Amino acid sequence: MNREHYGKLIFELSQPGRTGYSLPKNEFEEYSLIELGEEALRQTETLLPECDELTIVRHYTNMSNNNFGVDTGFYPLGSCTMKYNPKLNEELCQLPGFNLHPATPAPYAQGSLKLYDEVQRTLAEIAGLSRFTLNPFAGAHGELTGLMVIRSYHMSRGDMARTKIIVPDSAHGTNPASAAVCGLQIVEVKSLADGTVDVEALKPLLGPDIAGMMMTNPNTLGLFETKIPEIAKMVHECGGLMYYDGANLNPMLGVCRPGDMGFDVMHINLHKTFSTPHGGGGPGSGPVGVRKGLEQFLPNPQVAKDTDGTYSLHCDAQSLGSISGFLGNFGVIIRAYAYLLSLGKENIPMAGKLSVLNANYIKQSLRSHYKLPIDTVCKHEFVFDGLLEEYGGDHHAAEHVTTLDVAKRLLDYGFHAPTIYFPLLFHEAMMIEPTETESKETLDAFIAVMKRIAEEAKADPAMLKSAPHNTPVRRMDDVKAVKEPKFTFKAL
């Protein structure tokens, strides 16, 4: 790391008159002035940094070294599925043939439309549903779209009374948020101590005002919801539809299908399960699938394969309308296609099974040091409730070592922290998702470090309280970072 430049703003590196480029002499100066007029001329100096090329290269290279990503180290962030994104996908999505203007007429975009249609069909097969739209831009956007499908379905039958949606207390925060944006009232259903939805608590909530129920499977605790057939039957009997939050589809891949479980509508997070780099909030894609009989409510435009084998865009009069410009985040769709084809039908189930094996391996290896509130076989992720008491994790004690302290210390050892303080069901929640792409050596190294941190917590809790110690930035004031974020650089 170049200490000389480290931590400086680009404006601090600026030296008057220094440049990293040279332009040819402007031979048209007099003409452009005639065309544009004096008023088009800038009256004040630009406040841009003035740097030579090498200074810029070092500045940005050093800055990128301060980032943590899947490409730099293990990233066990639960709920987010931070799997490795094969570089091949990046190359393929940059092929010049895909570099189309979004308004290109269908006859000149046949290849892209074919790819869209094949991804749509493959997802339908993986999900056990009839048809997908790839138009939504994120998981939450998919949720909104799916809920709008449910609303359109009820309205098409003239049933206007269904204004409520049931959401489990363990749901990802986007579920109630999307339902609220869709104009639905949220009815919360409690979970049992084993982390799954309480069927008895669900019964009294059902009625003629229920539009449907949202479920995540495996749920946000990484647990398979075993009572889905019973729940789906109850919701259907009351006239509601079943919505599947498929952001956690990874462990199910090729093993079981939401459509077969009784779900009517679902979304998938392509950027999580189907390998697109998605740190820092994007880019995303949240395809929405529906069972037979609901296809006409999907958003316009839809891609259709015509009898002569060509592809066209068409709009359905019963559609919920349009939810995005054009056909979604196409680069993400290409990456998903590349990922699906490179795994192939025979290897897709391996991804799901290995992600489950890896999660259970870490869980069993660390339960000697960390509190395991739900002691069952997990799917792709699981939750610890902080350190065991003998390692200083008793959160009733005044001076205890918290999940935040462990997470910060992990950074010192070169690992990204797991998701912390989510889900909200446990005081010191620490949610770990290794994904299928990590080797046993990496998992073992992570386990060893987690055990070592537990020993440190016992021997020297003060040291953990001030971690991280060897990262470019030490422990930050999280509250201040949220309350007073600085998004812009200012010239000094």
Ligand SMILES: *Cc1c(COP(=O)(O)O)cnc(C)c1O
């Ligand atoms: C990530 C996630 C979402 C939201 O997806 P975004 O693409 O971030 O909008 C919804 N539900 C669950 C369970 C998730 O993990």
